[in-house]
Amino acid sequence: MARILVADDDGHIREVVRYALEQAGHVVIEAADGTAALFAVEREPLDLAVLDIVMPGPDGLEICRRAQARGAPPILFLTSREGEIDRILGLELGADDYLTKPFSPRELVARVRAVLRRTAVRREAATPGLLRHRGLELDVERHRCRVESREVALTATEFTLLVALMGRPGKVYGRDELVELAYGCDHHITWRTVDSHVRRIRAKLAVAGAAEPIETVHGVGYRMRE
Numbered sequence: 001m002a003r004i005l006v007a008d009d010d011g012h013i014r015e016v017v018r019y020a021l022e023q024a025g026h027v028v029i030e031a032a033d034g035t036a037a038l039f040a041v042e043r044e045p046l047d048l049a050v051l052d053i054v055m056p057g058p059d060g061l062e063i064c065r066r067a068q069a070r071g072a073p074p075i076l077f078l079t080s081r082e083g084e085i086d087r088i089l090g091l092e093l094g095a096d097d098y099l100t101k102p103f104s105p106r107e108l109v110a111r112v113r114a115v116l117r118r119t120a121v122r123r124e125a126a127t128p129g130l131l132r133h134r135g136l137e138l139d140v141e142r143h144r145c146r147v148e149s150r151e152v153a154l155t156a157t158e159f160t161l162l163v164a165l166m167g168r169p170g171k172v173y174g175r176d177e178l179v180e181l182a183y184g185c186d187h188h189i190t191w192r193t194v195d196s197h198v199r200r201i202r203a204k205l206a207v208a209g210a211a212e213p214i215e216t217v218h219g220v221g222y223r224m225r226e
Contacts, residue, residue, distance in 0.1 A: 002047035002116055005026045007037035007063075008078060009055045013101075017050060021112065022044050034058035038066060046073040048115060050108075053079045064093045074115050074156055078103075119156060131166045133224060134213055136144035136205065138166055147208035161194075165214060170226040172217045198222055200201065 004026050006017045007090035011032070018028045029044055031037035034057030041049055041063060049067075058066070060077055067075075077098040094113045099108060131138040137146045143159060145152040154162065164173060164181050173181075175191040202214055215223050 001025050001027060002046060002112075003029065004112065005029045005031060005037065005040050005044065005046050005049040005051075005073075007031040007034070007040070007060070008052040009033055009049065010052070013052075013078075016105055017108060020109050024113070025110045026112075033225065034060070034063055038063050041067045041073070047119075048074050048076065048112060050076045050078060050112070053077055061093060064095060067139055074119050076111060131163065133166050133169055134211065136166070136210055136213055138163060147205060147210045150208045152204050152208045154201070154204065158197055158204075161197055162201055165222065165224040169224040172220055172223045174221040178221065 004021055006014055006021070006028055007030075008014050008017070009032055014030050014032070018030060023030050029040055029046070031040055034055040036057075037049075037051060037055065037060075038058050040046070049160065051063060053060040063078075064075055075095040077095050078101060079098060080101040082217050083199060096118070097111055115184055129140065131140065135148050138144070138159070140144075140163060143156075145154050145159065145162065160181055161178055164178070175194045178197075179191075198216075202212070213225050214224055217223055
């Protein structure tokens with residue numbers, strides 16, 4: 001059983017999603033606009049957030065941006081736009097999946113189950129305890145990152161990638177490997193998205209004072225400096 005936020009300004013969609021998720025055994029918290037959704041993301045202990053991209057107040061993309069600053073639950077975006085821009089932006093901001101309207105409740109439940117399963121697998125597969133390297137510390141069990149005692153807020157995907165890189169300093173990870181680590185093998189994620197994740201990790205670590213720990217291996221992927 002998971003605690004799931006469902007945020008959409010369309011009451012009918014919220015009702016359909018809530019019923020489907022409750023039938024699947026989950027606890028649902030509803031929000032009818034971006035302000036209420038942001039409040040829930042920041043205050044509620046959530047296992048997943050299902051966010052409509054277009055909502056009154058902060059939209060789904062803005063909520064994702066602001067939530068990532070403190071570490072956010074996995075996010076599944078709902079979008080009614082046909083173009084790829086919403087999906088690309090959502091995934092590059094750290095979302096775990098997206099679903100285009102109209103969708104079937106069965107597909108939604110399957111996507112939610114897949115995101116929750118991938119999140120659980122990441123936690124189980126992660127090296128237990130602490131990882132330390134060049135002043136950078138990851139507390140895997142508590143999902144905390146520090147640079148010389150300064151806290152760094154990472155998304156679930158960013159944390160997963162950094163655990164992999166720190167677990168084997170010097171090992172070169174291809175972008176395909178990093179896609180599988182972050183999203184599993186049931187996604188068609190572009191290398192551009194992986195590059196965006198790494199760019200955000202580097203920026204966050206730099207702000208905290210880390211000295212460029214991730215190296216780019218041109219034409220291949222990335223590695224943690226030895």
